[in-house]
Amino acid sequence: MDRSTTQFDKYTKIWSGPRPASFFDVDCSIGKILFAFMRNHPNSICQISDTEGTALTNGEAITFAIRIAQQLKAMGLKQDDVVGIMGTNTTYLMPVLLGCLLNGTPFHAVSPWQDEGTIKHLFSITRPKLIFCDGKCFQRLSIIARILKSHVYTLKDHRLGMPRVEDLLEPTRAELYYVPETLLLGGDHTVAILCTSGTTGPPKAVCISNSACLFDFGFVTGQDVLLSFSTIDWSAGMFNMLFSCCHGSTRIIPDRPYTPEYMIQLVEKYKVTLLTVVPQQVASLLKIPKTSAQKLRSIKHLLFAGGHCLVATLKKMQSFLHGSGILRNAYGLTEVGTMVSYNYDTQSKPTSVGRLMANIRVKIVDSSGELQGPKGLGEILCHNGQPWSGYVGNPQATAEMRDSAGWYHTGDVGYFDEDHHLHIVERKKDMLKYLGMMYYPHEVEEVIGQMPDVAEVCVFGIFRETEGDAAAASVVLRSGSKLDPKHVEQYVRKNVSVQFKHLHGGVQFVPQLAKSANGKVNRQAVKAAYLRDATQS
Numbered sequence: 073m074d075r076s077t078t079q080f081d082k083y084t085k086i087w088s089g090p091r092p093a094s095f096f097d098v099d100c101s102i103g104k105i106l107f108a109f110m111r112n113h114p115n116s117i118c119q120i121s122d123t124e125g126t127a128l129t130n131g132e133a134i135t136f137a138i139r140i141a142q143q144l145k146a147m148g149l150k151q152d153d154v155v156g157i158m159g160t161n162t163t164y165l166m167p168v169l170l171g172c173l174l175n176g177t178p179f180h181a182v183s184p185w186q187d188e189g190t191i192k193h194l195f196s197i198t199r200p201k202l203i204f205c206d207g208k209c210f211q212r213l214s215i216i217a218r219i220l221k222s223h224v225y226t227l228k229d230h231r232l233g234m235p236r237v238e239d240l241l242e243p244t245r246a247e248l249y250y251v252p253e254t255l256l257l258g259g260d261h262t263v264a265i266l267c268t269s270g271t272t273g274p275p276k277a278v279c280i281s282n283s284a285c286l287f288d289f290g291f292v293t294g295q296d297v298l299l300s301f302s303t304i305d306w307s308a309g310m311f312n313m314l315f316s317c318c319h320g321s322t323r324i325i326p327d328r329p330y331t332p333e334y335m336i337q338l339v340e341k342y343k344v345t346l347l348t349v350v351p352q353q354v355a356s357l358l359k360i361p362k363t364s365a366q367k368l369r370s371i372k373h374l375l376f377a378g379g380h381c382l383v384a385t386l387k388k389m390q391s392f393l394h395g396s397g398i399l400r401n402a403y404g405l406t407e408v409g410t411m412v413s414y415n416y417d418t419q420s421k422p423t424s425v426g427r428l429m430a431n432i433r434v435k436i437v438d439s440s441g442e443l444q445g446p447k448g449l450g451e452i453l454c455h456n457g458q459p460w461s462g463y464v465g466n467p468q469a470t471a472e473m474r475d476s477a478g479w480y481h482t483g484d485v486g487y488f489d490e491d492h493h494l495h496i497v498e499r500k501k502d503m504l505k506y507l508g509m510m511y512y513p514h515e516v517e518e519v520i521g522q523m524p525d526v527a528e529v530c531v532f533g534i535f536r537e538t539e540g541d542a543a544a545a546s547v548v549l550r551s552g553s554k555l556d557p558k559h560v561e562q563y564v565r566k567n568v569s570v571q572f573k574h575l576h577g578g579v580q581f582v583p584q585l586a587k588s589a590n591g592k593v594n595r596q597a598v599k600a601a602y603l604r605d606a607t608q609s
Contacts, residue, residue, distance in 0.1 A: 078427040078492040085443035086435045087488055089413075089428030098283040099258030103173035105286070106317045107252050110134040116294065118316050119166055122338060123327035124228075126163045130317070133167055136241055138250045140171030143240045147223075149201060151176040151256055154265065156200030158182045158191070158209050159227045160303060161325035164237045166313055168204050168227070169304065173263060176253040180265040180277060181305035184209050190275060192216040197277045197465040198265055207231045228327075259283030260459045266406050267305050269588045276469055279461035280307075284409025285314060287430070291373065292346065294320030299338055300348035301330040302591070307406050308348050308377065321346075330591070332356040336367050343370040350591040351381035352528060358388050359527045359550055365392045377402040377411075378592050380496070380514050382521030382529075383422045390419060401425050403496060405454070407473055407480060408432075412454050413494045424493040431457055434494065435479070436487060449487045451500055453479040485512070502595065504533040504541035509572040513595070516543055516575070519567050520560060525553035530585050532599040534577035544577025546598050548584060557581060580605060 077090040096105065110118070114131030121127070128136075149155065155172050157179050159165050172179040180198040182191060184206055195203070195216045203222045205213060207229030217224050225235045255261040264280040292298075292315050302309035316323035324342050328334060330353065339347060349357075354376050357363050371393060381401070390399050399418045403425035404411035412434070415426025428434060435443055438450035455478050462470030474480050485503070486496040498512035505511075513531035520529045528548040533541025549555055557579035564575050586597035 080446065080488070080492060082445065084435075085445055086433055087428060087492060087494075089432040090430050092430050094286075096286040098286055099255070100286075101173070101176065101252055101255045101261075102263060102282055102285045102314070103170070103176065104252045104254075106170060106314075107134060107137075107174060109318055109320070113320055116320050117322050118320075119163075119323050119325060120342065121161070121163050121325050121327065122341075123325075124163050128163065128166070130320075133170065133317070135247065136164065136167035137170030137174055138247045139242065139244060140168055140237075140240050141174035141252070142244060142246065142250065144171060144175045144177055144202070145253075147202065149175065149177045151178075151253070151261065153177055154198045154200040155179045156182065156195055156198070156203035156205075156213075156222065157304060158184050158186075158203065158205040158213060160184050160206055160327045161309070162206070162228045162327050164227055164241075165204075165304060165325075166317075167241075168237065169310075169313065170317070174250075174252045176255050176261065176263075178262045178265055178279075181303075181310070182267060183303060183305045186212075186275075188212040188215070193274055194267060194277060195220065195222075204237060207234075210234070255282055257282075259286075260461070262461050264310060265464060266307060266310065268406060269592050276466055277464040278406045279464060280310075280406075280409050281458060281461065283458055284456075285311075287410055292319045292321055296321040296345045296372075297324060297342050297370075298322065298346045298348070299324045299326075299335075299342070299344040301326060301335070301353070302348065302350075307404070307409075311410075312348060332360045333362055336360070336362050339370065340367050345370055346373045346375070347371055348375045348377070350378040351376050351385075352379075352585070352587060352591055352593060354381055354389055355385050355528045358385060363392060365394065368392050369394055371398060373400060374398055375400045375402060377404065380517070382518055384522045386418055386422045403494065405480060405482060407460065408454060408456050409458070409460075410456070415493070421489075421491075421493050424489070424495050426494065427492055428494070433457075434488075444487065446488050446490050446492075449485065449497065452482045452484045452486050452494070452496070454482060455479050504543070506533070506540045506542055506572045506576070508540070509570070511543070511573050513543070516545070516564065516568070516573055519564055520545060520547065522567070523555070523560065523563055525550050525555045526560075528585055528593075530593050530595060530598045532577075532595050532602070534599075534603075539576070542576035543573060544599075544602060545575055545579045546582050546585060546602055547579060549581055555581075578606075 110130035119128045203224045207226045230236045261282045262279040263282045267275040300312045401415040402411045403413045413426045433455040436450040444450045483500045498514045516531045527550045531545045534544045560579045561575045586594045588594045
């Protein structure tokens with residue numbers, strides 16, 4: 073991948089990423105591609121489950137997938153049906169997903185930690201005919217499964233009398249001659265349905281096309297060992313699976329809740345080379361004494377995505393890594409189906425999300441609709457040149473996200489610097505106004521994050537009728553800290569020159585910040601907890 077070819081057209085005021093020759097035929101099923109690669113490299117280990125103590129070779133995984141695909145076809149599931157998935161990272165989850173890809177039947181992945189109401193909402197949209205779930209999730213989805221008359225198979229924690237995934241894995245004679253299904257819609261065919269994070273409202277069901285899955289992640293090789301705690305309902309979880317299958321890498325799957333101690337243990341045990349995390353996991357790694365350069369010495373690529381990481385946190389994390397260029401940042405949208413930009417240079421550009429990925433175009437539009445040039449601030453609109461089937465069952469939200477010309481309205485505010493690096497300032501909806509002056513929570517978070525005793529921070533506005541949104545902060549302290557809330561307020565007053573960005577709403581210390589199912593800080597939930605605690609005190 074050429075890292076230096078992001079270009080700016082001063083006449084159209086549009087930035088463009090490189091346009092390499094396509095490695096794949098976009099109309100060729102991702103299932104067919106994975107089928108061919110995995111059958112040709114049968115002995116490579118593609119997955120290790122640390123929790124269950126299992127390992128799958130390419131040959132074993134694709135054989136299980138073929139059997140599941142045959143069963144799906146025998147059940148009458150076609151390319152316009154949906155298979156529901158609600159499970160953690162366990163042994164047979166990958167073969168189930170591969171089986172769906174081979175049969176051309178889209179899978180709708182929902183977080184196994186979602187509440188019953190959200191599960192009902194999401195599966196009511198896509199109406200899956202068949203659902204695979206962990207046994208512990210069944211109680212929460214049983215009502216909607218009964219309403220939809222969906223057949224349910226358990227992936228683990230099996231329940232007495234219920235079908236289990238192993239029931240679909242019996243050998244067949246026909247598997248030796250199996251041929252993956254051809255996609256009727258080619259590259260435009262929806263192969264997966266993922267969920268938005270739900271931080272700005274109920275989660276939406278996002279269509280992911282076949283063509284969106286066909287990209288070559290240049291630096292991933294067959295010698296790499298991948299680790300991510302993301303489940304399959306988040307794009308990082310799905311694409312890590314595709315990388316391991318398509319590039320011959322080994323993916324480590326943990327079926328235990330994330331803790332920084334457990335992540336360090338896995339990195340050291342399996343000599344992980346590519347670690348994918350969310351910003352909050354970077355911060356939590358720095359909170360524990362076990363983190364050291366020695367324990368992280370195997371890491372060649374540490375990629376974080378899904379939000380801001382404080383500059384002070386990045387600098388500290390870099391001190392534990394063996395060399396420059398290892399700590400990287402990415403920016404993307406589930407709706408786009410891949411990354412928009414990628415930053416190989418977090419040392420010299422720590423606030424940037426990098427240069428544009430291949431075949432991505434971006435323009436910056438201010439509040440009056442004017443296109444901006446370098447350093448001009450506005451909403452980020454991006455274009456990937458591909459069709460998008462939108463949010464399932466939600467044409468209004470689809471039209472709001474992507475306009476008639478194919479531009480995605482991200483809702484993120486940012487700018488390009490003079491080196492064509494993209495910078496994200498804040499979510500458009502998170503913008504606050506105090507005493508008539510606008511500001512973004514992230515600006516204040518960066519200042520608070522410079523305090524050595526601060527591990528994590530979330531800033532939000534407390535509305536007051538006569539003043540507007542007074543900045544308030546929930547702060548997670550490092551172990552052993554003796555910091556007082558007034559110290560944080562004083563630090564902000566000293567280091568922020570403008571009064572309207574000071575913490576007029578107060579400071580609260582909390583043991584942890586509320587997060588959505590995919591690990592992103594849920595600003596609204598943090599604010600709600602702050603207000604609730606303030607009322608009770």
